[in-house]
Amino acid sequence: ANSFGIELALKQLGIKSLNDGSSTGINSFSNGAILESYSPVDGKLIASVKTTSESDYEKVMKTATDAFKIFKLMPAPQRGEMVRQFGDKLRKNKEALGKLVSYEMGKSLQEGYGEVQEMIDICDFAVGLSRQLHGLTMHSERLNHRMYEQYHPLGIVGIISAFNFPVAVWSWNTALAWICGDVCVWKPSEKTPLCGIACQNIIAEVIKENNLPEGISCLINGDYKVGELMTNDKRIPLISATGSTRMGKIVAQNVAARLGKSLLELGGNNAIIVTPDADIKMTVIGAVFGAVGTAGQRCTSTRRLIIHESIYDKLKEALARAYGQLKIGNPLDEKNHVGPLIDWQAVEMYSKALEKVVAEGGKIIVPGGVLSGDDYQSGCYVKPAIAEAENSFEIVQHETFAPILYLLKYSGSVENAIEIQNGVVQGLSSAIMTNNLREAELFLSVSGSDCGIANVNIGTSGAEIGGAFGGEKETGGGRESGSDAWKVYMRRQTNTINYSTSLPLAQGIKFDL
Ligand code: UN1
Numbered sequence: 001a002n003s004f005g006i007e008l009a010l011k012q013l014g015i016k017s018l019n020d021g022s023s024t025g026i027n028s029f030s031n032g033a034i035l036e037s038y039s040p041v042d043g044k045l046i047a048s049v050k051t052t053s054e055s056d057y058e059k060v061m062k063t064a065t066d067a068f069k070i071f072k073l074m075p076a077p078q079r080g081e082m083v084r085q086f087g088d089k090l091r092k093n094k095e096a097l098g099k100l101v102s103y104e105m106g107k108s109l110q111e112g113y114g115e116v117q118e119m120i121d122i123c124d125f126a127v128g129l130s131r132q133l134h135g136l137t138m139h140s141e142r143l144n145h146r147m148y149e150q151y152h153p154l155g156i157v158g159i160i161s162a163f164n165f166p167v168a169v170w171s172w173n174t175a176l177a178w179i180c181g182d183v184c185v186w187k188p189s190e191k192t193p194l195c196g197i198a199c200q201n202i203i204a205e206v207i208k209e210n211n212l213p214e215g216i217s218c219l220i221n222g223d224y225k226v227g228e229l230m231t232n233d234k235r236i237p238l239i240s241a242t243g244s245t246r247m248g249k250i251v252a253q254n255v256a257a258r259l260g261k262s263l264l265e266l267g268g269n270n271a272i273i274v275t276p277d278a279d280i281k282m283t284v285i286g287a288v289f290g291a292v293g294t295a296g297q298r299c300t301s302t303r304r305l306i307i308h309e310s311i312y313d314k315l316k317e318a319l320a321r322a323y324g325q326l327k328i329g330n331p332l333d334e335k336n337h338v339g340p341l342i343d344w345q346a347v348e349m350y351s352k353a354l355e356k357v358v359a360e361g362g363k364i365i366v367p368g369g370v371l372s373g374d375d376y377q378s379g380c381y382v383k384p385a386i387a388e389a390e391n392s393f394e395i396v397q398h399e400t401f402a403p404i405l406y407l408l409k410y411s412g413s414v415e416n417a418i419e420i421q422n423g424v425v426q427g428l429s430s431a432i433m434t435n436n437l438r439e440a441e442l443f444l445s446v447s448g449s450d451c452g453i454a455n456v457n458i459g460t461s462g463a464e465i466g467g468a469f470g471g472e473k474e475t476g477g478g479r480e481s482g483s484d485a486w487k488v489y490m491r492r493q494t495n496t497i498n499y500s501t502s503l504p505l506a507q508g509i510k511f512d513l
Contacts, residue, residue, distance in 0.1 A: 002333075004099065004103075004109075004330075004332035004333070005099065006099060006100075006103050006332070008096070009095070009096035009097075009099040009100055009103075010046075010047075010096075010100065010194075012093065012096040013093065013096050013097060013100060013197075013198035013201060013202070014197075014198070014201040015046075015047055015100070015194055015197060015198060015201075016047065031050060031052075031053050031055075031056050032050060032051035032052055032053035032056060032221075032222060033050075033051050033222075034048045034049070034050060034051070035048065035049045035050070035051050035190055035193055035221060035222065036048050036049075037049060037104060037191075037192070037193050037194050038343075038378075039103050039104060039106075039378070040105070040106040040339075040340040040341065040342055040343060040378050040380040041102075041103055041106055041330055041331060041332065041339065041340060041378060042330075042377060042378055043377050043378035043379065043380075046103070046104060046194055047194055049193040049194065049197065049221055050221070051190075051221045051222035051223075051226065052220040052221050052222050052226050054229065056220070057220060057226070057229050060185060060215075060218045060220055061156070061185070061233070061235060062215075063213070063214055063215030063218060064156045064183045064184075064185055064215040064218050065156070065215070065235065066213060066215055067183045067212075067213035067214065067215030067216045068153070068155055068156060068182070068183045068215070070212075070213050071153075071178075071181055071182075071183055071212070071213065071216055072152075072153040072181045072182075074181070076130045076131070076133055076179055076180075076181065077130050077131050079130055079178055079179050079180075079181060080126065080127045080128075080129070080130025080131065080179050081127075082178065082206060082207075082210060082212065082216075083123050083126045083127055083130065083175050083178055083179055084123065084127045085206045085209070085210070086123055086175075086202070086203055086206050087119075087120050087123030087124060087127070089202050089203075089205060089206060090116060090119050090120050090123065090171075090202065091120055093116075093198075093202055094113060094116045094117070094120070095113070096198075097112075097116050097167060097195075097198055097199075097202075098112035098113035098114075098115065098116045099112060099332065100112075100194060100195060100198055101115055101116070101166055101167055101195055102331050102332050102339070103332060104166065104192050104194050104195055105163055105164065105166050105191075105192050105195070105342065106295065106331055106339045106340040106341065106342060106380065107164075107293075107294045107295070107297075107331055107339055108293075108294075108331045108334075108336065108337065108338070108339055109331060109332050109333075109334055110334065111293065111294055111331075112331075115165060115166075115167055115168045116167065116168075118168040118171070118172075118465055119167060119168055119171035119175075121464075121465045121466075122168075122171050122172050122175045122176070122465045122481060122482075123171070123175050125175070125465060125466065125482060126175035126176055126178070126179045126486075127179070129176070129179055129486060130179035133151050133179070133180065133486065133490070134151075135148060135149035135150045135151055135492065136148065136149055137149075140496060141506060142498070142500075142504045142506065143500055143504065144498070144499050144500035145496060145497065145498050145499070145500065145504075146496070146497045146499065147494070147495070147496045147497075148494075148495055149492055149493060149494045149495065150492075150493050150495065151180070151487065151490035151491070151492055151493075152181070152490060152491050152493060153180055153181025153182050153490060153491075154180065154181075154182050154237050154238055154489055154490055154491050155182060155183075155235070155236070155237045155238075156182065156183055156184070156185060156235060156236045156237070157173065157174075157177045157182045157183070157184045157185070157236070157237075157238045157239075157240060157489060158184075158185050158186075158187075158230040158231070158233070158236040158238065158239040158240070159173045159174070159184055159185070159186045159187070159239075159240050159241075160187050160227050160230070160231075160239065160240070160241040160242065160243065160247075160251065161173075161186070161187075161188050161189060161242050161243075162189050162242045162243040162244075162299075163189035163191035163192045163297075163342050164294060164297045164298060164299070164342075164401070165242070165298075166188060166189060166192035166195035166196070167195050167198075167199055169242050169265075169480070170186055170188065170196070170199060171199070172465065172469070172480045172481045173240045173480065173489075174186070174203075174217065176480075176481075176485065176486045176489050177489045178216065179486075180486055180489040180490045181490075182238075182489055182490075183215055183216045183217070183218070184216070184217055184218065185218040185219075185220060185230060185236070186200075186217070186218065186219050186220070187219075187220050187221070187222070187226055187227050187230065188219070188221070189243075190221070190222060190223050191342055191343065193221050196219055196221065197219065200217060200219040203216075203217045204217070224247070227241075227251070228254065231250075231251050231254035231255050232254055232258070234258055234260070236260065237260055237261060237491075238260065238261045238262070238263065238488065238489065239251060239255050239260060239261070239262045239263070240262070240263040240265075240478070240480070241262060241263070241264055241265070241266075242264075242265040242266075242299075243266065244266060244267055244399075245266045245267045245399075245425075245426070245474045245475075245476070247266075248264045248266040248474075248476050251264070252264060252476070261488065262478070263470075263478035263479075263480065263488055264470075264475075264476025264477060264478045265299065265469070265470050265471075265475070265476060265478050265480055266299075266426075266471075266474060266475050266476040267299060267399040267426050267428070267474060267475060268299045268300055268301070268303075268399060268426050268427075268428030268429055268460075268471060268475060269303050269304065269397070269398075269399050269424040269425070269426040269428075270290070270300055270301065270302055270303055270304070270426075270428055270429040270430060270431075270451075270460035270461075271302070271303065271304035271305065271306050271408075271420070271421045271424075271430055271431070271460070272286065272287055272290065272302055272304075272305050272306070272430075272431040272432070272433060272459060272460060273306045273410075273414065273417040273418070273421055273430075273431070273432040273433070273434075273443065274287075274305060274306065274307045274308065274311065274315060274432075274433045274434075275308050275414055275417070275432065275433065275434040275436060275439050276308045276310045276311055277434045277435045277436040277439065278311065278433035278434055278435070279433065279435065279457070280311070280314065280315060280318060282433065282457060283315065283433045284315070284318050284319060284322050285459075286302075286431070286433065286457075286458060286459030287302055287305055287319065287405070287459060288319065288322050288323070288326075289459060289461070289462070290302030290459035290460050290461045290462075291303070291384065291386075291403055291404075291405040292323075292326060292337065292338050292384040292403045293461055293462075294461075295338055295339055295340065295341050295382070295384075295402070295403050296384070296400075296401065296402045296403035296404065297341065297342065297346075297401045297402070298461045299428055299475075300428060300429045300453070300460050300461035300462070300463060301401075301403075301460070301461055302405065302431075302459055302460045302461065303396075303399065303400075303404070303405065303406060304391070304396065304405075304406045304408055304420075304421075305319075305405060305406070305407050305408065306391075306408045306409075306410055306417045306420050306421055307407060307408070307409060307410070308409075308410055308411070308417070309409050309410065309411045312407075312409050316365060316388075316407060319365075319366070319386060319405075319407075320365060320366055320386065323366045323384060323386060326338055326384060328371060328381055328382075328383065328384075329375055329376075329381070330375065338384060338403065339381075340376075340378055340380035340381045340382075341380045341381075341382055341401075341402060342380070343380060344379055344380065346380070346401060346402060347370055347379065347380055347382060349400055349401070349402060350368070350382050350400065350402035350403075350404065351368075351370065351382075353395055353398075353400040353402065353404055354368045354385055354387070354404065356393075356394070356395040357387045357389055357393065357395050357396070357404075357406070358387075360389070360390075360393040360394065360395060361390070361393070362387045362388055362389040362390075362393065362395075362406075363387065363388040364385065364386075364387050365386040365387060365388055365407065366383075366384070366385055366386040367383070367385060368382060368383045368384070368385030368404065369382065369383045369385075370382050370383075371383065382402065382403065383403075384403035384404075384405070385403065385404050385405070386404075386405045386406075386407060387404065387405070387406055387407070388406075388407045388409075389406040389407065389408060390408065391408050391420045391423050391424070393406075396408075396424075397424055397425065399426060408420055414432075414434075414439045414442060414443065415442070415447075418442070418443060418447070418448055418449065421449060422449065422450045425473055425474045426471070426473060426474050426475050427450050427451045427452060427471045427472035427473035427474070427475050428451055428452055428453060428470070428471030428475040429451055429452070429453040429454075429455070429460040429461065429463070429471065430443075430449040430451040430453065430454050430455070430460060431454070431455040431456070431457075431458060431459055431460050432449075432454075432455075432456055432457075433457055434456070434457070435457075440456045440457075443456070444456070450472060450473070451471055451472060451475075452468075452469075452470045452471030452472055452475065452479070453467075453469070453471065464482070465481045465482050466481075466482040466483070467481070467482045467483055468480070468481060468482055468483035468484070468485045469481040469482070469485070
């Protein structure tokens with residue numbers, strides 16, 4: 001059988017041969033229990049990984065603490081040079097790492113490469129930023145005084161990431177944290193530990209070649225208990241966590257209890273509004289990619305289409321036709337559009353959601369189902385499905401991480417569609433398909449979408465790294481990646497300097513001795 005060069009890719013990334021239990025990654029001090037990584041592509045064991053025990057964790061924290069003492073003193077543009085070199089290494093490893101992402105996580109190879117491209121892009125962004133990191137200057141109310149603000153490195157940043165973007169989300173955090181002078185401890189998803197080790201191996205080369213302290217980038221492996229060591233750890237001023245709303249609520253409470261900062265990027269329930277003025281061809285491409293890309297396992301995946309009644313039937317038929325063209329199968333084979341779900345638990349949740357939507361009164365338009373047979377031996381391949389539903393259904397209100405698209409009908413003006421769009425607890429991504437300027441502007445206005453991302457004539461997924469990424473409500477409120485998201489990785493200090501010969505007090509207070 002064609003293995004699509006996966007052995008070579010693993011070798012290039014320094015992942016030890018199959019099943020030898022030695023894949024720990026550099027600077028991860030792993031001596032705990034064994035974690036096995038099975039590919040959802042073919043169900044095979046890729047490698048075993050040693051998890052991080054509590055005493056390993058202490059060793060990791062010591063290298064991180066030591067590294068911060070040195071790294072924080074390094075001029076930011078020099079830290080940028082380290083990140084530039086990391087970006088170069090990613091360019092060299094794009095094919096191998098993209099393949100590993102596809103094989104361990106199950107997304108299509110193109111999307112695997114796309115994820116590595118996001119890593120390269122955030123490195124470029126961070127390199128430029130390393131010569132900026134600017135604060136403001138303000139005018140003091142006092143004579144011969146100067147006032148300004150500056151940003152200092154924060155310390156150790158803890159990163160908890162999810163299986164669906166097993167490498168990019170880490171890089172959005174680290175590329176910024178590093179130029180800001182922070183050091184990072186990363187707990188990747190226990191479903192994709194090898195992606196973590198591969199990234200760690202790549203950055204470890206840069207660290208070594210530049211004679212930098214190894215604790216700049218640390219890796220810990222294991223389940224939520226390992227994550228809890230970080231969320232409860234006062235030595236970590238910032239925890240950046242990506243994953244389910246359930247996980248985010250636990251992390252937020254633990255971190256808040258010690259008054260730490262958390263940056264949360266949690267679930268979405270993203271919708272595209274399709275108005276009578278929409279370009280149907282563009283809508284179909286945006287909606288289908290949004291719903292079935294990464295097998296519906298992006299936090300930005302399109303889950304709901306809110307369609308005006310006048311074009312409802314036409315769009316429904318066009319979507320059903322498009323779904324008929326989808327090729328499901330090995331994601332490393334570039335002719336396939338849709339790969340497997342991450343594991344059998346995900347398959348079960350998908351099946352239950354389809355049962356539930358019918359039980360609540362929904363109607364299946366494109367039937368789902370779990371695929372079986374030689375090409376689908378892992379048992380994780382499912383058919384993307386479409387159901388007609390109501391926004392009030394419990395299952396529609398819930399983020400199911402699978403390729404299920406709900407069609408919702410609206411009538412009257414676009415305000416009604418916006419109300420439906422905002423009528424969920426999540427607030428990550430949203431979109432409107434329209435050529436009507438009034439509708440588009442209303443959607444972007446204060447009376448429009450309540451999400452962190454709002455697009456016009458683009459789907460809900462595939463955001464560029466240059467913008468701040470994240471959402472409102474139960475999505476958690478955090479912003480990662482572009483714009484001024486870097487500020488959360490630094491501490492802000494306001495400085496006032498008196499260069500006069502007296503000590504005037506602010507607010508006009510007189511205090512004469
Ligand atoms: C995620 O699913 O956690 O906007 C991140 C997108 C990607 C990132 C998704 N750039 O779809």
